[in-house]
Amino acid sequence: MKNLSFTVPPEYSGAQVKTFLRRGCGVSAKLLSQCKKMQNGILKNGKPVWAADTAAAGDTVRLTLPQEHNSMAPEALPVSVLWEDDALLILNKPPQMPVHPCPGHDRGTVCNFVSYYQKRKGEDWRFRPLNRLDKDTSGLVIGAKDSYAASALNDVGKTYFAVCQGSLPGEGVIDTPIRLKEGHSIQREAGEGGKPAVTHWKSLAQGAAAGKSYTLLALTLETGRTHQIRVHLSSIGHPLAGDDFYGGSRELISRQALHCGLVELTHPFFLSRICVKAPFPNDFKKILEFLNIHNQVF
Known part of the structure; x- marks a missing residue:
């Protein structure tokens, strides 16, 4: 207990x-x-x-606190532990890995890795992921080790990094509602009648390949709608590289070029501010190298 x-x-x-x-x-x-x-x-x-x-x-x-157990099957997976204490476990998730089991993905998830990690340490507690990245989005997953930490952790800032198609200089805000696309159960679109969604973006660098322009962006969210960054950038004519679900091309990468690279939060126990960074995965690094964009972030 x-x-x-x-x-x-x-x-x-x-x-x-x-x-x-x-x-x-x-x-x-x-x-x-x-x-x-x-x-x-x-x-x-x-x-x-x-x-x-x-x-x-x-x-x-x-x-x-009531005792809670982890019932997930343990599985050794390529997930990195970047921060751990009595309250939090912050991980770096590779692309092509779901955070938690879902239809068609009952194994090979971040939650399966956590069960394996606990077993190695002789521990047993319920893992509560507080941000759920899409399967093909890489980067930081914040997990609480108990129900108090989960409920008390409110002041969390996340910065995403993305490569979008086209030249997008400067910075700006996309303030457009997001709704479920008619006739679809997963795909979203920007438009009236949806839920409020606000995305802040800033251009970090630009590059080109085969006569096509690309932009490295840093993005923060005021809201957390499903596929928000992907939908918003597509709606302004700059879909993510690799995101063919929302109009992007897979010429440079086989998944959406989106990475949660920085989290800043107030610790639920100590009330101190902590910052955790996750380096770009290899496929993201290769895009930047191909576009001759120097890594100015990590």
């Missing part, structure tokens, strides 16, 4: 324990309910306490 301890600050003196935990510590309603049902699930200064009891400044409130 994992335990979490919190010290009540003066501003929550006189508040109910549950109010302090929910508002002051970011404990989700679901987790609080689970702890309330467990023997000694909530302690105040080492003694069992009701969630509705009053807390005083300086009190120590301890939660016992």
